[in-house]
Amino acid sequence: MTNGGETEPIPGMGALAAPKPGSAAKPAGKEPKKGARRPAERLPVARVLVDVPLPHLDRPFDYLVPEQLDAQAVPGCRVRVRFAGQLVDGFLAERAEGSDHEGRLLFLERVISPEPVLTGEIAALAREVADRYAGTVADVLRLAIPPRHARVEAEPAAAPQPWRPDPPAPGPWAHYPAGPSFLAALAAGGSPRAVWTALPGPDWPQAIARAVQAALASGRGALVVLADGRQVARVDAALAAELQAPSRHVALTADQGPAERYRRWLAVLRGTARAVVGTRAAMFAPVRDLGLVVLWDDGDDVHAEPHAPYPHPREVLALRAHRCGAGALIGGFCRTTDATVLVETGWARPLTAERARIRAVMPRVRPAGDDAELARDEAARTARLPDLALRTARRALADGPVLVQVPRRGYLPGLRCERCREPVRCAACRGPLSLRSAQAAPDCRWCGRIAGGWRCPECGWARLRAAVVGAKRTAEELGRAFPGVPVRTSGREGVLDAVDGRPALVVSTPGAEPVAAGGYAAALLLDGWALLGRADLRVAEETLRRWMNAAALVRPAAPVVVLAEGSLPPVQALLRWDPVTLAERELADRRELGFPPAVRMASLTGTPAAIRELLEAARLPPGAEVLGPVPVTDEAAAEGPVKERALVRVPRRAGPALGRALKEAQGVRSARRAPDPVRVQIDPLELL
Template sequence: MVEPIFGMEQIPGTAPKATPRRRPAGKGARRPAETLPVARVLVDVSLSHLDRPFDYLVPVEMDAAAVPGCRVRVRFAGQLVDGFLLDRVADSDHDGRLSFLERVVSPEPVLTPEIAALGREIADRYAGTLADVLRLAVPPRHARIEAEPPPEPEEWRPDPPAPGPWAHYPAGPSFLTALAEGRAPRAVWTALPGPHWPEAVARAVQATLAGGRGALVVLADGRQVARVDAALAEALEGSARHVALTAEPGPAERYRRWLAVLRGRARAVVGTRAAMFAPVRDLGLVVLWDDGDDVHAEPHAPYPHPREVLALRAHRSGAGALIGGFTRTAEATVLVETGWAHALVAERQRIRTVMPRVRPAGEDEELAKDEAARTARLPVLALRTARQALRDGPVLVQVPRRGYLPGLRCGRCREPARCAACQGPLALRSSHAAPYCRWCGRIAGDWRCPECGGGRVRAAVVGARRTAEELGRAFPGVPVRTSGRDGVLDRVGAAPALVVSTPGAEPVADGGYAAALLLDGWVLLGRADLRAAEEALRRWMNAAALVRPAGPVIVLADGSLPPVQALLRWDPVTLAERELADRRELGFPPAVRMASLTGTPAAIRELLAETRLPPGAQVLGPVPVPGEGIGEQAGEPERQRALVRVPRAAGPALGRALKQAQGVRSARRAADPVRVQIDPLELI
């Protein structure tokens, strides 16, 4: 027997009850509002089969406060839950008795019609629920901040900007002119190396505001937000017409800034991933910098990517779009190929003028001088380059792995050293510490190799802290600074120093770095990842772009590989086009749409059996999920993953089919959930 989960709708498969549509207005009874008494409410429940609005009555005492977009509390399945009031109508299609709203939490209309419609489309696109999307889009309420009297919005427009850095691109000035005239140009921007990209973004935002429309800029981390925020403050002459939305100021201040955007006082927003849903009025431009950075991938359901969300917002709002970076992703190349956006690149002569001078550490000339140049971690070329560059300024050293020794091998037979309890990889935190397991954290002080019985270990991968220690001995008297997860540096001075950084944590040097060493290229290129080549080039170019024009950059990788060749020529576009062609031939995103289903084997089989896959769909797997040894030790069921591949045009149909199947499983109260991700970042 199916149990009712809410008191206002009939149980599926039964006849409707002969009850009045509204409660009788007896003595002491609550009375519905006279005008538009029915409220359509989206309850904050993540079950797929409940992903739709439900009708409630608006009591007369809440008539003024119950406005579309406000937060409410309703009784649902016998419990009080939060929700958003989507709309008010005169009548309901429901045949049973309607419940009243319990409370209007706040009359502030925090959910705009644009964000509600966008959230609905994103939920369907990613096989998720609207409630999950709105948790990402609307921040938690702070009553004290809402009660503050809002400043009066002022009519203000900046003057159209001068081209500035955009003058170095043939189509740059016309791009700014189109924004200032209120048009909607869309471009995939391959930025020139150097520190000028925040200024270029600020001028694009200034042009958009000069045209009378709003702008939204999404960046990977708080350091980038701070740089663009400072550039905007300078371009807009310190105006309070823009805000920065990050987690750093705290929830209350973030909510204050978000309300300034909602109420129209701030017309431009710069922020991290969560800002992609910021309710900017009359949106005229969306900007996404470095769309290949994995930090942009949303870790919460339904896992939307800012590139897709911003492209959809630009399409729905008739806004311009600027997707930029020092490199180009295959996904951005699709936007250019389909004509949705145009390429915005500089001429080759200009690129040669400002690019660094890149050399691989295995050239024939160097091999003749140093036989170990191909295999040494720090060959003579790298040491010589760093020693010469330190006379003029700081030297950047990029190391792909953080920590001290994040990977160990047996010192005798070279087999990987693994934990005896969970088979996880062993690592070292310092030169005096005992090996420990990176999965379960157990100390392996008495470790013995199961293959040869040896008890000594050696480094398989060297981390940033061990590299800093080695460089400190190789360059006595030279300051060595580290930037990584334990402490990220924002800027360094122009004085000579060695700056050891993990990818993405490189600080900006005053006047640029004198040189850069890109170590352990095999670690990036050897990753078991579909995007290994693309990601290696992105990390290298992001670091090399911080070097002064014509400054030396040494990359420790095979110079014949396509990513290394793209770095030597500073030509990321050719590599991106080649990557897209390879993926189209092999059937991988973005040439196709792909869904990842992760769960127990039985749950995956049940979901696939309930899914009406679109024509041309292929199911790959399921196969065991890597690294599940810990869960099996703890008695958890085995987890597997299946991939569903469809033609690109069938992507929306795949999302709808999987969402319907998830709804059937949630209505049956299936015990084992299945995580569904559309176009996940990691496929291997």
């Protein structure tokens, strides 16, 4: 490749003459040979973002546009170029008259599609997200732009038609003192930003739909990001009912299939659809004239992106709202510490209901081990299904379905030796053994091997006892306790979207609770110790979030029994239906201890030598503190090099400098062809 600069070998890419950023060729002095390609007369230089994720190559590269591709090579289109001796894909970011590079440029090989799929706003956002998370633009664009489907692109596109709905009535927002003014500001073209603590009940999809309608009434677009496809379906139906114009909005989810998803994504790109509701990947949807971004239940770990550079929708949508001057609505039944930071810094305003309204619609929550129950039932504090839970379920079944939340899926996901209580492990890989049913033999949850003849290596005993009870075993126990009552399960193996209002026991894992017609008559929140006993920095707010999401499906004033110690802060917050106080308390504790989101933190995972090399190359900002490294405890990884993990902590204001420093250090290691990679995550979801 002859884009100028010195030739250097790139790992896995052959030899590359790497140009400097913004470089381009000067016109050759000699006349081109007959049949040779000529550059376009106007704007002959194309700056291309090549699909190469090496950190030291995270910049545009210049190519010449041949005159026969002049009309097709538009900014934002997909192209193919020769890079380091190979043909690679890329996006044409912009065209220019020339550049300061003194060498000779290669021509674009071809334009894959003239469709301008990379808009200027998304290109700038991708650069900002890459810098924020110490990643590369190539990685961000893989998340932002779906794969091409030529047949879908060739379909005739509908021309965008001017359309504005009428400003909506407050509807569910009338229950919040600041709700009507929030809608009015959106409809008037303003950009209000709010952290919304939603009231329990089924009205939150309608409230989101009203907010979207208000943004559309101002002539702008809207983007809604939710955790899963079931939530998307509910908001999609609410939007269809509110807007009464189905073609004006689209839903984007992974289960639609690549072709249909690309068809809908193109409708957004071309301006036919003005509103988008979707899951995590929709945070980069190219909505025109963006006026509102909405994120529901931002504490759900499903929002965490598993692919580099691991951006979170809360951060991406906040960046988009800032860049576009759009309004923002971050809501949920519970409030996270991250959202509390947005309120404390003044970036957003709280949007909550008055206490009188909250008391009128909240369920009636009782812990199982309070003094009155201990006097009635001595086992109320230790029993898995105490008498209070059984009495509550029996009474509520006369009026409708009862929700039973169980933290663990499966039958018996954890086992111990009946005699010595040692955890049961696989003899081959040391993984935990579990039971899939009452008739099954124990098998390993890691390697799948059956341990039919298991004996305890400590005491020689051959009988097992349950250490953890899953949803399937719970359903079996409830079926025996309530003969003749239908028992339905909802979890990973099969998620129920909704259940009718007839009496039934609905056993569900957190996040898989179906919606009941008319609301549940009661809810039982079992095994609180399993949620509160996890080694997780977010354990208190995450436990409360899961409890409140389940309890919000219950009818007003209906009973909810939580099996946990009543004096614990998450239980107290649930009793009062007051997630804001717990979030503020958690944030104060983390600020005192120096944990996110009070500070910015980066996680570095790799071999000890690789982490040491990265930290030596990084010019960390003043005040940075390196914690560790410590060995990574991953018993499932039986093979491979030993890995360690280091944490880098800086004040919040130094977060951008931390991202730049780690990105530059990654670039140095990449240019040196360092053999062992280091996984860099900014503000990881799990720290312990």
